[in-house]
Amino acid sequence: MQSCTYLIVGASHAGLAAADAIRMIDPASPLILASRDSHLPYSPTILPYVVSGRSKAERTALRSEAFFKEKSITFLRQAQLQSINAEKGLAHFDQGTSIRFDKLLLATGAAPSLPAIPGLGDVAFHVLRTMDDALGLKTAMKGARRALVLGAGLIGTHAAENMAEAGMTVSIVEPQMQLLPGYFDSQASSLIEKAFEGHGIDLKFGRSVASLKPGVAVLDDGQDVPFDLLLIATGVRPALSYLDGSGIRIDRGILVDERQRTNLPAVWAAGDCAQVRLFQSEGTGVAGILPMAVEQGRIAGQGMVDDEGQKPFPGAVSLNTYSFFGQQAISVGAGISGADSPGTETVLRFDEGAKTYLRLVLKEDRLVGAASVNHPLDPGILWQLILRQTDLSDVKERFLADPKTTGRLLMSRLWR
Amino acid sequence: MGAFNSLTYNATICLGCGECMMACAKAKSGDADRFDQSRIKIVPAGDNKFEAALCRQCGDAKCVMNCPAGALTKNAASGVVDWNADLCVSCLLCTVGCAYGSITFESSVGHVAKCDTCGGDPACVKVCKSGALGYVTTASIYNDYGKQEDLFAPGLAACQGCNSELMIRHVLRRVGRNVVVAAPPGCIPGMGTVGYNGKAGAKVPIFHPLLTNTASMLAGLKRTYERQGRDVTALALAGDGGASDVGFQSLSGAAERGEHILFLCFDNEGYMNTGMQASSATSFGSWTSTTPVGDKLQGKRTDAKNLPMVMMMHNAAYVATASSVFMEDFYRKLDKALAASKQGFAYLHLYAPCPSGWRFPASLTIDVCRLMVESNFVTLWEYTPETGLVFTRPTDKPKPLESYLKAIGKYRHLAQEQVDRIKKLLEDRLAMLKRFVR
Numbered sequence: 001m002q003s004c005t006y007l008i009v010g011a012s013h014a015g016l017a018a019a020d021a022i023r024m025i026d027p028a029s030p031l032i033l034a035s036r037d038s039h040l041p042y043s044p045t046i047l048p049y050v051v052s053g054r055s056k057a058e059r060t061a062l063r064s065e066a067f068f069k070e071k072s073i074t075f076l077r078q079a080q081l082q083s084i085n086a087e088k089g090l091a092h093f094d095q096g097t098s099i100r101f102d103k104l105l106l107a108t109g110a111a112p113s114l115p116a117i118p119g120l121g122d123v124a125f126h127v128l129r130t131m132d133d134a135l136g137l138k139t140a141m142k143g144a145r146r147a148l149v150l151g152a153g154l155i156g157t158h159a160a161e162n163m164a165e166a167g168m169t170v171s172i173v174e175p176q177m178q179l180l181p182g183y184f185d186s187q188a189s190s191l192i193e194k195a196f197e198g199h200g201i202d203l204k205f206g207r208s209v210a211s212l213k214p215g216v217a218v219l220d221d222g223q224d225v226p227f228d229l230l231l232i233a234t235g236v237r238p239a240l241s242y243l244d245g246s247g248i249r250i251d252r253g254i255l256v257d258e259r260q261r262t263n264l265p266a267v268w269a270a271g272d273c274a275q276v277r278l279f280q281s282e283g284t285g286v287a288g289i290l291p292m293a294v295e296q297g298r299i300a301g302q303g304m305v306d307d308e309g310q311k312p313f314p315g316a317v318s319l320n321t322y323s324f325f326g327q328q329a330i331s332v333g334a335g336i337s338g339a340d341s342p343g344t345e346t347v348l349r350f351d352e353g354a355k356t357y358l359r360l361v362l363k364e365d366r367l368v369g370a371a372s373v374n375h376p377l378d379p380g381i382l383w384q385l386i387l388r389q390t391d392l393s394d395v396k397e398r399f400l401a402d403p404k405t406t407g408r409l410l411m412s413r414l415w416r
Numbered sequence: 417m418g419a420f421n422s423l424t425y426n427a428t429i430c431l432g433c434g435e436c437m438m439a440c441a442k443a444k445s446g447d448a449d450r451f452d453q454s455r456i457k458i459v460p461a462g463d464n465k466f467e468a469a470l471c472r473q474c475g476d477a478k479c480v481m482n483c484p485a486g487a488l489t490k491n492a493a494s495g496v497v498d499w500n501a502d503l504c505v506s507c508l509l510c511t512v513g514c515a516y517g518s519i520t521f522e523s524s525v526g527h528v529a530k531c532d533t534c535g536g537d538p539a540c541v542k543v544c545k546s547g548a549l550g551y552v553t554t555a556s557i558y559n560d561y562g563k564q565e566d567l568f569a570p571g572l573a574a575c576q577g578c579n580s581e582l583m584i585r586h587v588l589r590r591v592g593r594n595v596v597v598a599a600p601p602g603c604i605p606g607m608g609t610v611g612y613n614g615k616a617g618a619k620v621p622i623f624h625p626l627l628t629n630t631a632s633m634l635a636g637l638k639r640t641y642e643r644q645g646r647d648v649t650a651l652a653l654a655g656d657g658g659a660s661d662v663g664f665q666s667l668s669g670a671a672e673r674g675e676h677i678l679f680l681c682f683d684n685e686g687y688m689n690t691g692m693q694a695s696s697a698t699s700f701g702s703w704t705s706t707t708p709v710g711d712k713l714q715g716k717r718t719d720a721k722n723l724p725m726v727m728m729m730h731n732a733a734y735v736a737t738a739s740s741v742f743m744e745d746f747y748r749k750l751d752k753a754l755a756a757s758k759q760g761f762a763y764l765h766l767y768a769p770c771p772s773g774w775r776f777p778a779s780l781t782i783d784v785c786r787l788m789v790e791s792n793f794v795t796l797w798e799y800t801p802e803t804g805l806v807f808t809r810p811t812d813k814p815k816p817l818e819s820y821l822k823a824i825g826k827y828r829h830l831a832q833e834q835v836d837r838i839k840k841l842l843e844d845r846l847a848m849l850k851r852f853v854r
Contacts, residue, residue: 017481024476043484049505055485059503062486291512294481321508328508328521378469378517379508380478408517409459412427412467415516 003100004030004074006304007091009081010107011035012043013290014271014297016062018105021301023071031072032099034079034091036108039131040064041075044109045290047134048158052165057135081108084246086264103266103304106254107297110236110272110288115150119212125230128155140229141166148217148227150209152179154322156233157196161324163229164199171202171225173209173217183320183331184371185338187350188357191373195325238273238286251275253286258312260300268303270296279315279387280334280368287316291383314387318369319379327355332382333369335361344368347400349375360400365393370403381407388414418562419555420495423531423538425468430548432458432466436540443539444529452522455531456540456549469517471531473497478513479530488519495555496533504528557743564589567619574607577771577778579740579785580682581607584653586743587680588620590750595649596637597622600630600663602655603770604682606689609653627662630654631670634677642676649678649757656683656697660723671730671761678757681723684770692773696721700841701834703826704773714829719841724765728799728852733760736798736808739767741785745808749798756800767794775825784823791820792842795849805852817842 006022008015011033019033035041040061049055068075080094084104092098112127114120126137137159141147147163149156152174164170174181178189179196193203210220217225238253249255249263253275260268260276271293275284287293295313302310322329331337336359340346349358357373367385370377382403385392390410392399399406437454445453457469473490477497480488487503488510490496499519506527510519519530531538533551541551567588574581580603588595599605599622609617610624625633630652638650659667659681670677686704687693694704699720703709707716728735734756738746746766753762769784771777776784788794792814799805817839821827830838 013481013484020476020481045484045507045509046505049485049507054505055503060486062484290484290509291478291482294478294513298481319512321512323506323508328523330508332512374523376520376522378514378520379512380514381517383512384515404517405457405459408457408469409461409467411516412459412469413461 001098001100002032002074004032005102006031006105007099007101007103008033008105008107009079009091010105010109010271010273011037011041011075012107012109012271012293013062014107014109014293014300015105016041017294017297018107018268018270018301018304019071019073021298021307022305023073025302025305025307028072030074032074032076032101033068034076034081034093034099036078036080037130037132038078042131043290044129047128047131048155048162050131050134051128051138051141051159052162053138057131060131081242083242083244084248084267086246086248086267089266101266104268105297105300105304106262106267106269106273107271107293107300108238108240108242108273110286111239112232113235113237114232115209115234117209117212123212123214123230125232127232128159129236137231141168144168144228146227147171147229147231148173148225149231149233151233151235152176152181152203152205153233153235154180154320156231157192157322157324159231159233160196160201161199164196164201168229169200169202171204171227172196173204173207173219173225175206175208177205179203180322180329180331182337183318183322184329184373185336185359187348188329188359188371188373191352191355191357192322192324192327192329194355195327199325236272236288240273251284255284258315259303259310260296260313261303268300270300276313277315279317285316289316289319291319292316317383317386319383321379327374328376329371329373330377330379331369331371332377332379333361333367333386335363336369336371358403360403362392362396362400365391365396367392377404378407381411384411384414390414418559420473421533421536421551421553421555422473422495423470423533423541424550424552425470426548426550427461427465427467429546430458430466430468431546432460432464433545434458435543435545436549439539439543440531443534452524453529455529457517469520471497471518472516473531473533478515479510479519480513482509482513484509494533494536497530498532499528499530501527554743557747561586561589561747564592565619567593568609569615569617569619572607572609572617573612574603575770575772575778577781578603578607578768579781580604580684580766580768583682583740583746583766583768584609586746587651587653587750588618590747591649591651591678591754593620594647595620595651596634596641598625598630598634598650598652598654599623600625600627600652600654600658602658602682602687603684603689604653604655627658629666630658630663631666631675631677631679635670635673635675638676647758649754650676652677652679654679654681655687656681656685656723657687657695660696660721660726668730671727671732671763674733674760676757676760678753678762678764680764680766682766682768683723684768684773685720686770686773688770688773697723700838701827701830703775703829709829714831714834715826722845724763725845725849727763727765728805730761731801732763733757734762734798734800735765736763737765737767737794737796739785739789739794739796741782741789742796742809745796749808752798769824773826775828776823780823784820787815787820787823791815791817792846793817793820795846797849799852804854805849807849807853811846
């Protein structure tokens with residue numbers, strides 16, 4: 001049986017950030033990085049670009065074999081975690097492999113969550129979470145003419161754009177009344193929708209699929225939507241069946257404290273599988289976005305190696321950048337996707353002709369959220385201003401007029 | 417991974433002229449007027465002050481960690497965070513990672529852009545009139561000399577925070593094995609360089625002359641090597657007591673005869689390893705165990721003998737002062753001194769603040785070294801008979817002398833008239849030195 005000091009299960013951003021943090025302090029103790037995939041580590045975020053052909057599958061690796069050799073990391077491929085016995089320090093993988101560990105990080109990510117639609121089991125459909133999914137979708141696009149996408153989140157909209165650019169007729173079905181709900185309000189979404197409609201994509205908002213038959217989806221309003229290719233992009237959720245009987249507490253994800261520790265002493269969790277505290281609201285949730293996976297992975301790795309530099313996770317902040325048809329949208333923080341909340345102060349600049357949109361939300365002279373379409377912002381600075389709850393009263397007018405330059409000024413000062 | 421060169425920005429002296437942005441835009445796009453193409457952004461901060469958004473080339477760069485495409489990498493050789501246009505998918509997640517607005521997307525540029533230090537020759541620094549932008553290359557010194565063999569034994573027993581140990585290790589790394597070292601009584605043998613417990617403290621020939629005859633013994637050895645046709649560097653590692661007090665006669669004689677010696681004096685202003693007694697190099701007003709502070713006496717009553725000036729008056733082949741804060745300057749001078757010692761007498765004077773004897777925290781040695789130079793308490797210069805005296809650090813905008821004196825316990829008792837006397841002395845000395853500039 002293989003044994004190691006550190007076992008990291010999952011080789012995407014959280015797992016890699018943890019491995020880096022561990023190797024920063026402890027260059028030698030045995031470290032095994034296990035991936036259920038057969039590829040070198042890659043980011044799920046790159047997959048839409050693999051589908052579009054902008055990224056070559058063989059050039060998406062975030063680490064190389066040479067890197068693992070240099071850092072004395074054992075990289076295991078095709079290792080699907082089956083069960084854990086934390087008391088004995090044992091992780092059991094498929095095909096009968098077991099690994100003994102001193103410390104374990106679960107960074108197993110999430111899997112597509114499939115809607116309960118009658119007939120789903122009888123039709124061929126695609127999801128987009130792994131490299132094999134991406135390559136499968138890319139191949140399927142070659143023989144298909146009409147695509148149906150369920151869900152107008154980041155994966156659905158990215159994939160729809162790719163398929164439209166590849167010359168297919170594309171429809172998106174989304175139960176809510178806009179694209180990218182949660183990140184943008186309806187006005188920002190309208191700018192993005194224009195680009196989609198301009199490229200011939202049919203947006204069916206406020207509707208859902210009632211049933212599926214091979215080649216046809218029947219919507220809840222009775223409309224038949226024929227398709228050659230069906231992509232389901234209705235969100236992801238952690239797949240945690242391997243924790244059955246492990247004693248590790250879960251809710252929607254693996255419950256962790258602000259140092260990414262689970263309820264068991266030698267087990268940490270980070271990234272899309274972890275349920276963490278939220279910075280801008282009460283309670284906990286699964287953050288499910290790349291920058292949060294990086295933060296959490298790093299904190300978990302630091303904890304596993306007893307790095308004195310470890311700082312607790314301040315809480316997840318909603319953050320995203322979204323490129324569509326050569327245009328850019330940015331979403332940072334809260335209060336920007338719906339109506340104004342009481343006590344907040346909002347600046348909205350919307351120019352339909354110029355296709356620009358900016359919404360800044362402040363509360364008690366502190367930044368709550370910012371969203372923009374085709375309006376340059378430094379999201380990293382805005383994130384810091386939210387986390388630091390920087391008092392903007394001295395520069396408020398300037399900030400509202402020009403958040404980019406003023407943000408740079410503030411961070412240049414705060415850094416010293 | 418070694419140390420890296422880095423771009424620095426000093427907001428307190430930036431004039432906001434924008435020349436750096438024009439130079440960057442020109443270097444990156446060919447058009448100096450395309451400010452959007454500049455990867456350094458100077459932003460007005462009101463009251464004629466400015467701030468900058470500029471890539472720090474972070475050690476654990478979040479832009480790199482956030483990149484899903486592997487397009488950003490920390491270059492282990494240069495330290496620069498490299499961006500690969502072929503791999504970039506313009507997802508902008510790197511801009512989420514950067515807290516300084518230093519990797520940014522401008523739609524007019526069409527992709528994210530960040531500083532690449534122009535391959536180690538940044539265009540912005542060259543045009544900066546105020547000196548607010550700098551490119552610090554000191555790291556390469558540590559990388560280069562770090563690879564050379566350390567010719568002193570590990571575990572020398574110098575006091576905590578002693579920069580003399582650091583400097584003698586640097587010196588021998590540069591000088592190499594082909595050397596004979598004279599280490600007269602003082603802190604340097606005291607820390608074990610000539611040997612302890614029957615073991616040698618150095619991996620090269622080293623001997624322990626008397627305080628009085630360091631330079632003459634070394635001169636004799638050097639002449640013997642020369643007669644044998646061997647080119648061996650003759651190096652003295654002496655303290656200020658050994659050089660300026662009892663050892664002065666032999667030092668002065670060797671300089672006058674132009675012996676082919678490199679004489680290094682580590683000036684910690686006193687006899688520190690024997691109990692912190694004053695030497696002739698101890699500065700006015702200093703507390704030492706022989707110049708105590710009490711009813712009658714308020715520290716040393718006489719001014720320090722300025723040994724480097726005295727050595728300059730010998731018209732030696734090379735004379736210079738150096739500080740461990742300015743290592744590029746130090747290594748340049750060491751190289752020149754080494755070369756000069758092949759034909760004549762070379763003297764290098766190193767300022768060596770002593771945490772134990774001067775009473776300041778051991779962690780602040782380098783800060784004290786810096787303040788010492790920046791307040792003009794000492795000045796850095798070099799002299800050759802051909803060039804005369806050349807200052808190697810500007811002396812025109814000194815920091816307040818008080819900032820230096822207050823950092824050090826041995827000056828804690830100073831009355832205002834004593835501080836004024838030191839000020840007057842420093843001004844007079846600087847004026848005198850300036851007269852040797854051609």
